Amino acid sequence: MSSKAQQHEEAMNVTDGKSGLWGFLVGLIVAAFIAIPLSAAFSFATHPNTQQLFSGRLDEASQGGYTAxxxxxxxxxxxxxxxxxxxxxxxxxxxLxxxxxxxxxxxxxxxxxxxxFLVV
Known part of the structure; x- marks a missing residue:
């Protein structure tokens, strides 16, 4: 194999040493997708009165269990x-x-x- 072909083959492999950047990009995309569910889960965890939003289905659940x-x-x-x-x-x-x-x-x-904590 000539040196020119070998250099071209090495130049075509753009993923060498960039796995950390790909991991960061995937993490950023996943963070964008879960931003709203994360915000909702955090608000449910910090405000126990939101238990009433579930229209009586969680009446039997304890306050601590709901928060946990x-x-x-x-x-x-x-x-x-x-x-x-x-x-x-x-x-x-x-x-993996x-x-x-x-x-x-x-x-x-x-x-x-x-x-x-939810005994129905």
Whole structure:
């Protein structure tokens, strides 16, 4: 292979050393998508009187359980852009397994907490 062809091939690979930037970009895009749900979850977590907005469906839920559920949802939504950026930046089997396990644990914890404090 001639040196000119080798230089052209190296120039065509624009992703070398830029995985961190791709991870940042994906994290930024995910943050833009979850901005409104994050704001809503934070407002539900900090204002327990919003429990009345759910038209009596959460009357049996305790005030602490309602607040804890929304704080957990807020933490998960805030961590989601960082997890997505990390997964894209590393793109290895190990990093994708770690991110998948963290997301699965958050979902399981949210479901358990929701069922624990909401006995309908």
């Amino acid at each position: 559920f929304w704080w957990l949802a807020t933490i998960f939504l805030a961590a989601l852009p960082f997890l997505a950026g990390y997964a894209v930046a590393n793109l290895s089997r190990k990093s 397994t770690i991110v998948g396990a963290i997301i699965a644990l958050f979902i399981i914890a949210t479901l358990v907490l929701g069922q624990l």
